[in-house]
Amino acid sequence: MAHTHHHGDHGDGTAVHVHHHHGDGTAAHEHGDAATSHEDRSFAHIHTHRNLIGFDENDVSTVIVAADHGEDDDDPQAFIRDYNEAIRAYRKTFPTKDEVAEKTPDPAVCEMIHRMDELGLETTFHRFDAQQPQCGFGLAGTCCKICNMGPCRITPKAPRGV
Amino acid sequence: MHAREVMLSLKWAAEGKLDLPILGQQKILGTARAFGIETEGRSAEDVAIDLADTLLDDLSETDPHRPYRTIDAMAPAERRRVWEELDILPISAYHEVFDAMRRTGCAVDGDWRSVMQEFLRCGLAFTFSGVVGASIATDSLFGIGDRVTSKVNLGALKEGYVNIAVHGHLPTLVSEVVKVGRDEAFLERARAAGAKGIRFYGICCSGLAAMYRYGGVIPLSNAVSAELVLGTGALDLWLADVQDVFPATMDVAKCFQTTVVTTSDNARLPGAERMEYDHHHANIGETRALAERIVNRAIESFEARRGIPVHIPQFEVKAEVGFSVEYVHRRFGGMSPLAEAIRDGRITGIVNLVGCNNPKVPFERCIVDVVDVLLRENVLVLTNGCASFPLMKLGYCQASAAERCGEGLASFLEGDLPPVWHVGECIDNTRSSGILAGVAGELGQRVADMPYAFSSPEWSNEKAVDAALGFRLMGVSSYHCVEPQIYGSKNVIEFLKQGTLETLGSRMVVDVDPVALGERIVADMRAARRELGWDA
Numbered sequence: 001m002a003h004t005h006h007h008g009d010h011g012d013g014t015a016v017h018v019h020h021h022h023g024d025g026t027a028a029h030e031h032g033d034a035a036t037s038h039e040d041r042s043f044a045h046i047h048t049h050r051n052l053i054g055f056d057e058n059d060v061s062t063v064i065v066a067a068d069h070g071e072d073d074d075d076p077q078a079f080i081r082d083y084n085e086a087i088r089a090y091r092k093t094f095p096t097k098d099e100v101a102e103k104t105p106d107p108a109v110c111e112m113i114h115r116m117d118e119l120g121l122e123t124t125f126h127r128f129d130a131q132q133p134q135c136g137f138g139l140a141g142t143c144c145k146i147c148n149m150g151p152c153r154i155t156p157k158a159p160r161g162v
Numbered sequence: 163m164h165a166r167e168v169m170l171s172l173k174w175a176a177e178g179k180l181d182l183p184i185l186g187q188q189k190i191l192g193t194a195r196a197f198g199i200e201t202e203g204r205s206a207e208d209v210a211i212d213l214a215d216t217l218l219d220d221l222s223e224t225d226p227h228r229p230y231r232t233i234d235a236m237a238p239a240e241r242r243r244v245w246e247e248l249d250i251l252p253i254s255a256y257h258e259v260f261d262a263m264r265r266t267g268c269a270v271d272g273d274w275r276s277v278m279q280e281f282l283r284c285g286l287a288f289t290f291s292g293v294v295g296a297s298i299a300t301d302s303l304f305g306i307g308d309r310v311t312s313k314v315n316l317g318a319l320k321e322g323y324v325n326i327a328v329h330g331h332l333p334t335l336v337s338e339v340v341k342v343g344r345d346e347a348f349l350e351r352a353r354a355a356g357a358k359g360i361r362f363y364g365i366c367c368s369g370l371a372a373m374y375r376y377g378g379v380i381p382l383s384n385a386v387s388a389e390l391v392l393g394t395g396a397l398d399l400w401l402a403d404v405q406d407v408f409p410a411t412m413d414v415a416k417c418f419q420t421t422v423v424t425t426s427d428n429a430r431l432p433g434a435e436r437m438e439y440d441h442h443h444a445n446i447g448e449t450r451a452l453a454e455r456i457v458n459r460a461i462e463s464f465e466a467r468r469g470i471p472v473h474i475p476q477f478e479v480k481a482e483v484g485f486s487v488e489y490v491h492r493r494f495g496g497m498s499p500l501a502e503a504i505r506d507g508r509i510t511g512i513v514n515l516v517g518c519n520n521p522k523v524p525f526e527r528c529i530v531d532v533v534d535v536l537l538r539e540n541v542l543v544l545t546n547g548c549a550s551f552p553l554m555k556l557g558y559c560q561a562s563a564a565e566r567c568g569e570g571l572a573s574f575l576e577g578d579l580p581p582v583w584h585v586g587e588c589i590d591n592t593r594s595s596g597i598l599a600g601v602a603g604e605l606g607q608r609v610a611d612m613p614y615a616f617s618s619p620e621w622s623n624e625k626a627v628d629a630a631l632g633f634r635l636m637g638v639s640s641y642h643c644v645e646p647q648i649y650g651s652k653n654v655i656e657f658l659k660q661g662t663l664e665t666l667g668s669r670m671v672v673d674v675d676p677v678a679l680g681e682r683i684v685a686d687m688r689a690a691r692r693e694l695g696w697d698a
Contacts, residue, residue, distance in 0.1 A: 051652075053656060058674040058675065060672045060673065061655045061659070061672075062655075062672070063656055063659055066660065074652075080650075083650060086649060090674075093522075093523075093674045094522050094523075095522075095524045100525045103525075103527045104524060104527055105552060106315070106477070106526055106555050107475070107477055108315055108316045108475040108477040108555070109387055109526065111477075112390035115393055115473055116390065116393045116414075119393065121413070121414050122389075122410060123387075123389045123393075124386050124389065125521055138647060140648075140649040140650035141647040141648050141650045141654070142649075142651075146266065146267060147267070149268070
């Protein structure tokens with residue numbers, strides 16, 4: 001069922017990993033540790049009925065193969081697992097306050113971050129550290145608090161809000 | 163809110179309710195003509211009232227049969243057609259925001275495509291009322307300002323002066339406060355209190371806009387690092403209005419007994435003193451009196467704070483601010499020298515590099531890394547708002563930064579222009595889009611086909627989503643280092659990143675690696691140039 005042809009080119013060079021979704025709903029390969037799964041770049045022969053969404057080497061969401069036509073039969077559960085994995089990896093790119101002080105290009109900012117530490121005063125960077133790990137549902141945009149039947153979030157068990 | 167207050171300020175100044183001079187008479191007359199408002203034989207004040215009313219109606223109209231005048235007057239015809247075909251022309255800014263809230267309420271709109279269409283309508287409303295409308299009103303009332311050289315960064319803070327920082331976005335009260343601070347009577351009072359004088363500094367947008375209009379309001383920092391500025395202990399008064407003013411700044415201010423005054427009834431900070439316009443702006447006629455109270459309070463605060471330890475990092479740089487469409491016309495006689503330089507490849511393209519900061523990426527590092535790539539590749543950079551601060555502070559807004567550029571760009575700059583043109587505050591994105599549209603028009607091309615890009619590498623707040631969207635709607639792709647919170651929806655990811663390519667001519671690219679992002683921008687520009695048949 002998963003016949004594949006190559007359409008178009010991926011000149012942008014982003015490394016992506018792809019899940020070939022066969023009709024039986026199982027992912028074509030295991031989603032392991034973000035680093036190793038990027039060695040699988042075999043999306044060269046994909047014929048797809050809709051845009052395929054994947055995650056690049058920084059686990060940022062992106063369209064990896066543009067659609068030809070119509071709808072297809074992706075497995076929503078696999079997509080949920082994929083993006084939760086991507087979010088976990090994306091979080092790893094966030095800097096700590098100390099990394100900020102090290103990497104920020106303005107020496108005045110670096111000096112003041114240290115001064116604030118000396119004085120025991122809090123900054124945006126302290127508060128960001130304290131907020132980690134940030135909520136996965138929030139990062140995915142899959143939490144809704146708009147009405148009082150909620151709050152609802154999307155999970156494999158609960159793919160729809162109330 | 164910002165747009166509404168400046169539009170009302172323009173109207174009230176023209177009606178005499180607000181005692182401010184109307185400084186942008188040329189702007190008023192020129193813009194009114196574009197709107198089809200009669201100017202022959204009428205006073206600038208009368209024209210200003212009609213212009214302000216038109217902008218206010220675009221902001222708040224409920225009747226769907228009334229045309230959105232700002233779009234009709236200001237948008238390229240080709241774009242208006244695209245938006246009409248997509249059925250995304252707004253009824254008014256207020257209406258679309260109301261509609262967006264209603265349709266995303268409990269069990270109303272269940273069709274993601276329809277929600278995304280409303281998203282685009284809001285983008286147009288934000289762009290044309292929130293940005294363009296606000297910019298028209300601000301330039302009309304306060305004047306367009308000009309290219310000026312300013313000192314920037316913390317080293318410009320000087321002990322021994324009454325140090326007042328303005329933080330936020332609203333120009334009306336700020337303009338008056340700066341004026342009062344220069345009044346000899348108040349300088350005398352400051353000297354009597356033991357100060358050498360009164361100095362003004364800017365955090366975020368108000369500072370930038372004040373700088374190129376009045377000079378002498380020294381930009382210190384963007385919103386995310388505001389606490390670091392307060393942490394120097396050098397500020398006597400912190401004047402805060404709307405947006406991007408974090409409540410936690412109060413705690414730092416308290417440590418140094420820096421007085422915090424809020425001036426907007428919808429932006430209060432617990433513990434701050436309120437010297438504000440009330441909810442109905444009933445006291446708009448007391449603007450001068452409010453400004454005097456604020457400056458007097460600053461002088462009092464200076465006296466009370468004597469002896470408080472001050473730690474000022476000794477880093478100070480010069481930067482040029484205040485570029486605009488009008489400046490380009492004055493400096494080059496029109497858009498054609500710039501257009502020619504792009505056409506022949508001395509300049510690869512133009513990037514509007516703006517937005518906020520976000521602790522999800524190393525502070526100010528992504529912005530600098532992206533710009534380094536761009537300048538090397540002969541891309542001209544326009545900047546404003548929070549993102550412009552690292553560029554100002556690290557010398558990119560000086561002519562000497564030409565040494566960071568490729569040969570083509572450096573040659574165009576003629577030794578006296580910086581490679582990064584700072585247009586001012588966030589609403590001055592209007593100036594940038596004016597430059598982009600002006601050059602495109604000169605070359606007879608659509609903005610969507612030009613080698614342009616919008617980049618807000620460290621974006622964070624809601625305004626940033628709209629700013630990117632505004633340029634996307636014009637056909638300029640947007641590039642970021644921070645991912646929006648959309649992992650959970652394939653449809654939305656596809657729509658935002660790829661789906662508007664055919665309809666609007668633009669896409670969204672996110673890469674947490676700023677160097678890769680910069681290289682991607684350049685690659686896409688080169689592809690656009692080839693499409694236009696410009697490079698062999």
